[in-house]
Every structure is written in structure tokens, then in C-alpha cells.
Amino acid sequence: MNRHDIALIGFGGVNRALAQIIHERADELTDQLGFALRVVAITDLRLGSLMQADGIDLGEVFAMSPMDTFAGRPGGAAVPQNDFVIRNTTADIVVEATFTNPLDGEPAVSHVRAAIESGKSVATTNKGPVALAGTELNRLAAAHGVTFEYEGSVVSGTPILRFAGETLKGLRVNGVQGILNGTSNYVLGQMESGMTLDDAVAEAQALGYAEADPTADIEGSDVQLKIVILANEILGAQITTADVERRGISEVSAADIIDAAARGSRWKLIGSASRDADGNVVATVEPVALPSTHPLASVSGPTNAVSFDTDLLGTVTVSGPGAGRMETAYALLSDIIAIDAHQRSMIGASE
Amino acid sequence: MNRHDIALIGFGGVNRALAQIIHERADELTDQLGFALRVVAITDLRLGSLMQADGIDLGEVFAMSPMDTFAGRPGGAAVPQNDFVIRNTTADIVVEATFTNPLDGEPAVSHVRAAIESGKSVATTNKGPVALAGTELNRLAAAHGVTFEYEGSVVSGTPILRFAGETLKGLRVNGVQGILNGTSNYVLGQMESGMTLDDAVAEAQALGYAEADPTADIEGSDVQLKIVILANEILGAQITTADVERRGISEVSAADIIDAAARGSRWKLIGSASRDADGNVVATVEPVALPSTHPLASVSGPTNAVSFDTDLLGTVTVSGPGAGRMETAYALLSDIIAIDAHQRSMIGASE
Known part of the structure; x- marks a missing residue:
């Protein structure tokens, strides 16, 4: 059984909906897709950061009280430390869902770049890095043998x-x-x-x-x-x-x-x-x-x-x-499915 | 370079349009898809049958006069001999585009069965075999390790x-x-x-x-x-x-x-x-x-x-x-692309 470990960068509506899908449908998705999904890192401006290589208990995260942060938990900190988490997480897929900056795409462009440079595939719903640095980031991904997917950057989960x-x-x-x-x-x-x-x-x-x-x-x-x-x-x-x-x-x-x-x-x-x-x-x-x-x-x-x-x-x-948190989270799931298929084809080709 | 050899069963508007696409766009398709296409057999109620393992010169076929048949050409005959051609062609993909029989799907059901039994994948635009015998034919294809594709059986080439x-x-x-x-x-x-x-x-x-x-x-x-x-x-x-x-x-x-x-x-x-x-x-x-x-x-x-x-x-x-000869021929091209992908994934899986 194949498995993908996921790092969620930004824990607003969309990544929270993706976490919900993974939490509630783990077995069904595994049956249908042929691989399991596990969240091993979360960063968020308000919650801070959490890295747990054996898998984060998402039920516990959803049950957190509104004023709580990740500080004090094993692998937790009160600050997001996005760059540190992206580079050091055990995840093989980084899901970038921070806000869209239409001027220079930052900090999302740097997040995507850091993930690719550290050998991770990336799924994002963020228009910024795709519209403003897509060519560079696609080249970088190809050079590192990883995949950069962004179905949700246009028309949310509708798979254009x-x-x-x-x-x-x-x-x-x-x-x-x-x-x-x-x-x-x-x-x-x-x-x-x-x-x-x-x-x-x-x-x-x-x-x-x-x-x-x-x-x-x-x-x-x-x-x-x-x-x-x-x-x-x-x-x-x-x-x-x-x-x-x-x-x-x-x-x-x-x-x-x-x-x-x-x-x-x-x-x-x-x-x-x-x-x-x-x-x-x-x-x-x-x-x-x-x-x-x-x-x-x-x-x-x-x-x-x-x-x-x-x-x-x-x-x-x-x-x-063209919008909606669950609809947009599906775009990320669709990206993860594409990343899995790409990784399998690379393994097939190298054998 | 991968190559697929194609047998065209029925040479009416749709299969003729597919032959035209293959003839006119061979190099472009090869570049885009990573495999070459060659027609090695054609059968038709009026034209008869033609089997040429080294590839049929489609330009010559398009230039035939309206009353001409395949009789007298190398590998040619005045009668279609559909079953014989399907079983004996060197093609790895059989494209079935005869008329739809809404009662029992024949003779198309038999054509598809013969192709699968002789180890060939099948693409069809014919609703008959899919609607009336789809479950059986899909099982048969799985048992023989080949692929049965039929995008054009619904909404022509629009890839529903x-x-x-x-x-x-x-x-x-x-x-x-x-x-x-x-x-x-x-x-x-x-x-x-x-x-x-x-x-x-x-x-x-x-x-x-x-x-x-x-x-x-x-x-x-x-x-x-x-x-x-x-x-x-x-x-x-x-x-x-x-x-x-x-x-x-x-x-x-x-x-x-x-x-x-x-x-x-x-x-x-x-x-x-x-x-x-x-x-x-x-x-x-x-x-x-x-x-x-x-x-x-x-x-x-x-x-x-x-x-x-x-x-x-x-x-x-x-x-x-929802109709049109070129639009429906695209459905067959789309099926051939899917058959190629399936064959590659089987090779990958068996290594």
C-alpha cells in the first residue's frame, strides 16, 4: 500500500476542508484511489505549527478551542515557521493554501520554491505563484523530479x-x-x-x-x-x-x-x-x-x-x-491524485 | 518508440475520418502522444477487406474510385471477412465502427468479442455492444489483459x-x-x-x-x-x-x-x-x-x-x-490514447 504524507501550509477554510475529507473518508479514499493519506505537518498564522512524523490526530486538531495554539504539543510551536516546516517536514506533498498576493505572489512563491528544492511535490489553490512564477516553478519541479499541481488556482475544484x-x-x-x-x-x-x-x-x-x-x-x-x-x-x-x-x-x-x-x-x-x-x-x-x-x-x-x-x-x-471551501479542497485532492499517478509513472519508467 | 497497429472494422464516415487524422497528422500525433499509429487492416461491406502487416498506404485508399474494391490488391479481397480479419490481423487495436443494432448489438458484439479473444484491445463508437453487452465484454477484456474503450458511444467525441x-x-x-x-x-x-x-x-x-x-x-x-x-x-x-x-x-x-x-x-x-x-x-x-x-x-x-x-x-x-464524423473519430483517437496508457501501466506493473 502506497501512502502520501501531507504538510498543510495555511489552515484556513480550504486546507481545513481538505483535512476534514482526509479525516472522514480515509478508508473510502484508500479503497478508491489505492493509496492512503496522512497529515504530518500543519502551519497557520494563528495556530502556529505542528510536526508529527507519525501522523497528526486530526480529530484533536478539530476539537481545539478557538483561542488554543499548537504551542506545548509534541512537535508544536506558537509560530508558523513556514519555511522551517516546509524544508524539514517528513511529508512528500506540501499543500500551499495561504492568501493570494496578486503583486508578487509572496510568501506563497517562496513556500512552493522551498518545498520543491527540498524534494517535495506541491499542490496549491493559490493563484499567485502559478500566475506570477508558474514557468519558473514548473521548471524547478521538473529539475527536482517532483510535481507542481494547481487545479484549484482556476475555477476552484471544477477540473478545468x-x-x-x-x-x-x-x-x-x-x-x-x-x-x-x-x-x-x-x-x-x-x-x-x-x-x-x-x-x-x-x-x-x-x-x-x-x-x-x-x-x-x-x-x-x-x-x-x-x-x-x-x-x-x-x-x-x-x-x-x-x-x-x-x-x-x-x-x-x-x-x-x-x-x-x-x-x-x-x-x-x-x-x-x-x-x-x-x-x-x-x-x-x-x-x-x-x-x-x-x-x-x-x-x-x-x-x-x-x-x-x-x-x-x-x-x-x-x-x-467557481468557489467554496469544500469545492476548492477537492481541487487539492485532485492534485494529490495527479501527484500520486506521476510518482508511480516515474517509478515505472525507472525500473 | 512505441507504435500501435490499427484494424478498422467498417470504413464509413467515422473510421474514414480516423484514417484521415492518422494519415494527415502522423508526425504531429507522434510528437504529442509519444507513439506512432499505423493502419494495417480495413474491412468494409462495400470495399471488401485489406490486410497489410507493413502498413496500408492510406493515400492510395483515399484515392480509390467510387466503384473500386480491395480485390486484387496484395492482402485484399472483395468481401469484408470481418471475423477472419479481426482474428488474423497483426493489429494490436481493433476499431469497431459498423452500424448500431439496437436489438442485440450484432454483428458488432461478435466483432468486439472476437477481437478481445484474440488478444486485441478494442475502441468503438457503437452503442450496441456497450449498452447491450458491456458488462460481459468488459469482463472478457479484463480476463484477456486487453482494454475495451468506447468514449464515442455517448455524445460523440465530447469526452463524457x-x-x-x-x-x-x-x-x-x-x-x-x-x-x-x-x-x-x-x-x-x-x-x-x-x-x-x-x-x-x-x-x-x-x-x-x-x-x-x-x-x-x-x-x-x-x-x-x-x-x-x-x-x-x-x-x-x-x-x-x-x-x-x-x-x-x-x-x-x-x-x-x-x-x-x-x-x-x-x-x-x-x-x-x-x-x-x-x-x-x-x-x-x-x-x-x-x-x-x-x-x-x-x-x-x-x-x-x-x-x-x-x-x-x-x-x-x-x-x-453530440455528432459529426470528425468529432466522433476524435472519440476513437481518445480511446487509442487510453489503450496506450493502459498498456504502458500494465508493462510498468509487471516489471
């Missing part, structure tokens, strides 16, 4: 990257376009019902879709990071956010929405990337009035969707949740 | 089965529902525009969507075969068409469609299968008036779509073409 990379093998994908931000999509839907932008944003905040500062959702910079990831991963581009022209939904007026509805169209914030005639990849983020027959026109509320423009199959579209 | 089996690993799929027949979906759309059922069917025939006898499309028996495949493959059921309650779109009147539109709903022919509280799988085919917010409500014209109801991820939907 794995669909493009695995399920569509044998096709040429010439372009991708998607609804990649649930908050802005929800806001546009509410504006169709007559609400103002400001009221719709306030409602999205009340429902927990939008951040306290909704600028990244409304002005398209969240989608900008995601389209960089899709362009680089699926179209083999090497672009950065600076290469992506960006316009947000604040440019869409109530009158625009009424006009579009009269023509049977719907405004959507679309991230798109495609290869031009010279083979260069052009990527944009902008509000577009889509005709109702367009596969993305009916994607409503917090749902996300990506359409792939392919040579042999035409347009294929995947839609699903 | 591979998405469920590979991309969604680690999830529990509790139900599937889909728009699985493009003709009936096109007809319902035209009825929404005020056309009668009969006129819409005639138009679908003129456009090449509907068969000369459209009964299987309109009365749901085509979807019945497909939902059996989805239920058995994705939910692990062992049902047959007799277990699937079926109603067709001839039950939907013009008045029903107008009523639904007034409520913001759309009639769709839905194939669905789900696990009930006791773990039994219940499958139906019936017209359903879906609210416009339903992920399948906006799937229009010949497009097909399948929604998966999952535990951790909620509803995930894949939509794409």
Missing part, C-alpha cells in the same frame, strides 16, 4: 486544467474563454434584474461571494491572473498579467444591460486567450454582450465556465462551481 | 466517460442527467419557434441531423441506450434498456411548449440515472420542462450535455458536439 491537459489529449486547443469570477457574474445577473452596480456588490458581499474590497472582482484583475494561468497552461504561452488587456464590469451601465436584453444578449465578464495567425497568444479580460446561443451566455450566479475552441471537436464547455 | 472516470476521480458521483440526442433537441428548439413536430423533424432530416426513420431519436430509444451506458459506467449499475422507463418528445404539444415559455422554462428530452436511498440505480428517459436556471436548459440545437451530481463539487456540466 486537468480536463484540458488530460481529457482533451490529441486535440489542438486554439483558444479558451471563460467566466472566471463568480462575484462579477452574480453582480451582472442582479443588474439584469434592475439593481444598481453598487447595490448588487453590497448584496454579493452580504452573501459572502465578494471580498470586503471587491475591486479585484469588479475590475477584472482576479480574472487577469486566471487567464494568464489558462493561457500559459493550455496554450503553452509565456505571458504575464502585463500582457493581458483588462477592462472591468464597472464600464457596463444599466442602459447597456437593458439594450442587450432587448437584443436577446447578456453581458458577461469574459477572460479569453487565443492563438493569432502568427501563433502568438493574445489574452484579454473585458465585458462582452454574448448572444443567448453562446455556451457561456446562460452561466449564471456564482457558477464559472470555460469553453475550449478545438480543431477536431469544435467548442467544448465545462461549467461548475 | 473519460471526464467522469478520470477527471472526477476522488468524488462520489450520485447521479447523471443529460441531453443525449441532438435531433430531438433541435426539434424541440424549432417547436419553440412555432414549428410543428412533423415540420421540425422534416427540417432536421433535410439538415442531416435526423435519420430517415427518426423514431429512435423522437421516441427516446437512442437516449435509452446511452443512459444505460452512463448508468453502468459512471454509477456502477448493471441495468439494461428494459430497466429504463422511456417517454419521447412526441408527448410534448405545442401548447406545452408555449406554457413552459410563459413560465421561463424549456422542454428538453432528459436521460437521467441516479442512486436512490437504497443504493439502487433508477434510470429514465422523458421530456422535462427545465427552469431557465438549470444548467441543461440553454443547451440548444445539436449540442449535447451531461451534468454530474457530485458530493464535494455539487453539479458539474460538460457540453459539446
Whole structure:
């Protein structure tokens, strides 16, 4: 029986949900996947750090009182010591789920780098390291014979990257376009019902879709990071956010929405990337009035969707949740499954 | 360099399109997939049969005049000799693309059985053997250490089965529902525009969507075969068409469609299968008036779509073409890629 030992960097909603899946479904997952999972390290800004090579009792961690920290436990400390834990944990897989820093991706980029340099594979839901340092980190992973997976960096657990990379093998994908931000999509839907932008944003905040500062959702910079990831991963581009022209939904007026509805169209914030005639990849983020027959026109509320423009199959579209802690934790489980498959294929190849 | 030798059983639109892909993209596919493809046998009701162990010159086959047969060529005969060719070809993969027989699946079931018994893996787009003898043929393939793949038996090349089996690993799929027949979906759309059922069917025939006898499309028996495949493959059921309650779109009147539109709903022919509280799988085919917010409500014209109801991820939907010769040929290429991966993993495991 194969087993993977996991280090959880950040213990917020997503990594906590992953720990819950591992805790509650250990036997079922082992039966289905052919390997066992064990958490051997946790770090968190508030809880501190915990390293236990024989496996952390997750039941005990979930039962901790709100003011408690890991200090005083065997292998525990009151401070996160992220770099120390990442380099010294006995885990073979490091799961990075700290906050996304859209400027330079830190400290997540350093976390991923430290994990790879110390011979560990990495799963992350963090857009920062993937969008801002993905090329470097993928090269580093290849050089160290480990795997860097990041399904949850785009469209949470809806497996867009794995669909493009695995399920569509044998096709040429010439372009991708998607609804990649649930908050802005929800806001546009509410504006169709007559609400103002400001009221719709306030409602999205009340429902927990939008951040306290909704600028990244409304002005398209969240989608900008995601389209960089899709362009680089699926179209083999090497672009950065600076290469992506960006316009947000604040440019869409109530009158625009009424006009579009009269023509049977719907405004959507679309991230798109495609290869031009010279083979260069052009990527944009902008509000577009889509005709109702367009596969993305009916994607409503917090749902996300990506359409792939392919040579042999035409347009294929995947839609699903774009957020949620359990949904995003599934992305990490899916990454761990991919890391396991990759490790097994390397063992097979070296025999 | 790995290589797969292919026998094409049936040389109608789909297998001809696969031969075209192999002929025109040999080098590109080899680069992308890590293996070469070569056609070493073709059988066809009209052309006869051709077996050439060193590889058939596909350019010559495409250049044949309409009245020509394989008779007189080296390894050629005027008759198809399907069973003989399947058992004696040097191919390691047999691609079955003869017509679907919805009653007993023959002769395709025998073709698949003969291929497996003689140690060959099989790819097929033929619903018959999969829906009517899938359990037996999968067991037989396992016993002979070969692979039986049939992505194109449902939703043509849109990779529904591979998405469920590979991309969604680690999830529990509790139900599937889909728009699985493009003709009936096109007809319902035209009825929404005020056309009668009969006129819409005639138009679908003129456009090449509907068969000369459209009964299987309109009365749901085509979807019945497909939902059996989805239920058995994705939910692990062992049902047959007799277990699937079926109603067709001839039950939907013009008045029903107008009523639904007034409520913001759309009639769709839905194939669905789900696990009930006791773990039994219940499958139906019936017209359903879906609210416009339903992920399948906006799937229009010949497009097909399948929604998966999952535990951790909620509803995930894949939509794409449900027919087309090149689209369906891609399903076969996708099957060949899966067979290659399976063969490699068996070699790895035995070392």
C-alpha cells in the first residue's frame, strides 16, 4: 500500500476542508484511489505549527478551542515557521493554501520554491505563484523530479486544467474563454434584474461571494491572473498579467444591460486567450454582450465556465462551481491524485 | 518508440475520418502522444477487406474510385471477412465502427468479442455492444489483459466517460442527467419557434441531423441506450434498456411548449440515472420542462450535455458536439490514447 504524507501550509477554510475529507473518508479514499493519506505537518498564522512524523490526530486538531495554539504539543510551536516546516517536514506533498498576493505572489512563491528544492511535490489553490512564477516553478519541479499541481488556482475544484491537459489529449486547443469570477457574474445577473452596480456588490458581499474590497472582482484583475494561468497552461504561452488587456464590469451601465436584453444578449465578464495567425497568444479580460446561443451566455450566479475552441471537436464547455471551501479542497485532492499517478509513472519508467 | 497497429472494422464516415487524422497528422500525433499509429487492416461491406502487416498506404485508399474494391490488391479481397480479419490481423487495436443494432448489438458484439479473444484491445463508437453487452465484454477484456474503450458511444467525441472516470476521480458521483440526442433537441428548439413536430423533424432530416426513420431519436430509444451506458459506467449499475422507463418528445404539444415559455422554462428530452436511498440505480428517459436556471436548459440545437451530481463539487456540466464524423473519430483517437496508457501501466506493473 502506497501512502502520501501531507504538510498543510495555511489552515484556513480550504486546507481545513481538505483535512476534514482526509479525516472522514480515509478508508473510502484508500479503497478508491489505492493509496492512503496522512497529515504530518500543519502551519497557520494563528495556530502556529505542528510536526508529527507519525501522523497528526486530526480529530484533536478539530476539537481545539478557538483561542488554543499548537504551542506545548509534541512537535508544536506558537509560530508558523513556514519555511522551517516546509524544508524539514517528513511529508512528500506540501499543500500551499495561504492568501493570494496578486503583486508578487509572496510568501506563497517562496513556500512552493522551498518545498520543491527540498524534494517535495506541491499542490496549491493559490493563484499567485502559478500566475506570477508558474514557468519558473514548473521548471524547478521538473529539475527536482517532483510535481507542481494547481487545479484549484482556476475555477476552484471544477477540473478545468486537468480536463484540458488530460481529457482533451490529441486535440489542438486554439483558444479558451471563460467566466472566471463568480462575484462579477452574480453582480451582472442582479443588474439584469434592475439593481444598481453598487447595490448588487453590497448584496454579493452580504452573501459572502465578494471580498470586503471587491475591486479585484469588479475590475477584472482576479480574472487577469486566471487567464494568464489558462493561457500559459493550455496554450503553452509565456505571458504575464502585463500582457493581458483588462477592462472591468464597472464600464457596463444599466442602459447597456437593458439594450442587450432587448437584443436577446447578456453581458458577461469574459477572460479569453487565443492563438493569432502568427501563433502568438493574445489574452484579454473585458465585458462582452454574448448572444443567448453562446455556451457561456446562460452561466449564471456564482457558477464559472470555460469553453475550449478545438480543431477536431469544435467548442467544448465545462461549467461548475467557481468557489467554496469544500469545492476548492477537492481541487487539492485532485492534485494529490495527479501527484500520486506521476510518482508511480516515474517509478515505472525507472525500473 | 512505441507504435500501435490499427484494424478498422467498417470504413464509413467515422473510421474514414480516423484514417484521415492518422494519415494527415502522423508526425504531429507522434510528437504529442509519444507513439506512432499505423493502419494495417480495413474491412468494409462495400470495399471488401485489406490486410497489410507493413502498413496500408492510406493515400492510395483515399484515392480509390467510387466503384473500386480491395480485390486484387496484395492482402485484399472483395468481401469484408470481418471475423477472419479481426482474428488474423497483426493489429494490436481493433476499431469497431459498423452500424448500431439496437436489438442485440450484432454483428458488432461478435466483432468486439472476437477481437478481445484474440488478444486485441478494442475502441468503438457503437452503442450496441456497450449498452447491450458491456458488462460481459468488459469482463472478457479484463480476463484477456486487453482494454475495451468506447468514449464515442455517448455524445460523440465530447469526452463524457473519460471526464467522469478520470477527471472526477476522488468524488462520489450520485447521479447523471443529460441531453443525449441532438435531433430531438433541435426539434424541440424549432417547436419553440412555432414549428410543428412533423415540420421540425422534416427540417432536421433535410439538415442531416435526423435519420430517415427518426423514431429512435423522437421516441427516446437512442437516449435509452446511452443512459444505460452512463448508468453502468459512471454509477456502477448493471441495468439494461428494459430497466429504463422511456417517454419521447412526441408527448410534448405545442401548447406545452408555449406554457413552459410563459413560465421561463424549456422542454428538453432528459436521460437521467441516479442512486436512490437504497443504493439502487433508477434510470429514465422523458421530456422535462427545465427552469431557465438549470444548467441543461440553454443547451440548444445539436449540442449535447451531461451534468454530474457530485458530493464535494455539487453539479458539474460538460457540453459539446453530440455528432459529426470528425468529432466522433476524435472519440476513437481518445480511446487509442487510453489503450496506450493502459498498456504502458500494465508493462510498468509487471516489471
